[in-house]
Amino acid sequence: MQPDFSTLDATLGDHDGYLLDADGTDSTQRYLSGFDAPDPFVTCYTPEGTHLLVSGLEYGRANADARADTVDRLSAYDYRDRVQELGRETGRGAVVADFLAEHGVESVLVPGRFPLGTADGLRGSGVRVEVDESDAVAEIRAVKTDEEIEHVRRTQRANERAMAAAETLIDSASVVDGVLHHEGDSLTSEAVRREIELTLLESGCALDETIVACGADAADPHDRGSGPLRAGEPIVVDIFPRDKETRYHADMTRTFVRGEPSETVREWFELTDEARRAALDAVEPGVTGAAVHDAVCDVYEDAGLPTLRADPDAETGFIHSTGHGVGLDVHELPRIAPDGGELEPGNVVTIEPGLYDPDVGGVRIEDLVVVTEDGYENLTEYPVEL
The missing domain is CATH 3.40.350.10 (Creatinase/prolidase N-terminal domain)
Structure with missing residues (x-):
């Protein structure tokens, strides 16, 4: 390179x-x-x-x-x-x-x-x-070579294997008094993180932290999560590993519910997926990161939900930027945010809208895309579904 x-x-x-x-x-x-x-x-x-x-x-x-x-x-x-x-x-x-x-x-x-x-x-x-x-x-x-993009793609494939391991563990859990159990013990955020880390190690990747946050924990976008996972509550799993050989990162978030989600969680998930698709539709060379971020805010604000764009002091709703660059660092340029500049072919960025409220929990969906000459390529193949 x-x-x-x-x-x-x-x-x-x-x-x-x-x-x-x-x-x-x-x-x-x-x-x-x-x-x-x-x-x-x-x-x-x-x-x-x-x-x-x-x-x-x-x-x-x-x-x-x-x-x-x-x-x-x-x-x-x-x-x-x-x-x-x-x-x-x-x-x-x-x-x-x-x-x-x-x-x-x-x-x-x-x-x-x-x-x-x-x-x-x-x-x-x-x-x-x-x-x-x-x-x-x-x-x-911020502008990746073809070789760098392949490095990120490889890490994202490992990331998806880790996400599948987390989903399988959550899906296979039994429910006892509203708490998830696995092999006789309560299933905790820590146990799911361990499964994620072991899967990544087998793929030649490592990570310092990952997020497995349930319920009110998931209402804080960067809360790592702790303790038993509960049925019927959203579980936000955000994994951002680094390939140990190339040192390039990937990043992806999915939201799971074991059991029956509330109507609000269902609505939030559908709205967040709509915001994700609106952001993706906006991604192309020459468009600013600010414009992509605005596309997400438009969806949420049209639905009557708070955003930091509408209220800089908002503590619930959409309370972070839409995305960031990914490469040798998991957070690097360009920014998909109110101050985000023009996108160029070769930029690798996350698109990660989300909604948060301690009374509901959190819902976030995150894809990783590369800006191309005529739009974008989504490097994420993992399904988007609640």
Whole structure:
């Protein structure tokens, strides 16, 4: 995968390079360098080439795996002696300054979360360091290559296997005094999450958190859920795994009810599916994320339900944005929200309308789509049904 960094070249202006000092869990670091390491390493991008500065432990692997024109060891710049002389942070900054000088770099742009110690060390060594207010790499990452889209698609297939495992577990549960039971014990949010995680591991995926929220818990869009699941109440299952090999995420939400849902839950589900379809119909290149979000708000407001668009202080109804980009991070650009900009082919975004009220519970449906030249492709194959 070779991204198009021409917009980054333009962003540099009178700076010589774009500098990162982070480990491989930082998605911008992984994207710009093409390399993953558990400890921080330095990447300097210039229009002429990309240069890495790594520990001796990572030197061989970086040479083999990184998307870099040169790879240097810290030891080549007397790292240990400089740290001992100047202190860990200042010494590291001085070493990075020498590394930059070797590549003719005297001025750099850095992301907003760049380490302060390294920045101070660089400035103390005469390097001009300024923050990239535009977050140019995040903008570039928002437009996925064909290879990246296939990575997301693969993760979504694993996600759907995990969702099926959750649905099967909920569907097979017996009901005792209004509480779901499985193999003699009450079926809990934690037990369903465990089944989801095991299924994902078998597919080469992992996740830090997932949502299995029932009843009033589901009325908070980001409540993870806990305790026994109850019959007749909506159960929101939101899974957002990461493929362990490619590091690309997927995202999907479905709402289940074991037993008989209330009439309100049925109405909310049908209305939310209508809002989902309205949003999908609006997705195409050139349309703003704000316009897609408005399509969802129109459906809910026409039905007399509150939205944050109509009432910024609303605590029930549609109380979040419609979606977000998905890639190396589960939340990235572009935004499908009131401040969302124009969509481009290659954007991978969620469409996830929902309704929430502690007296009813929550209902959310989430699909993952890629913007194409003439509309969109839905990467989600899981059925939409209550």
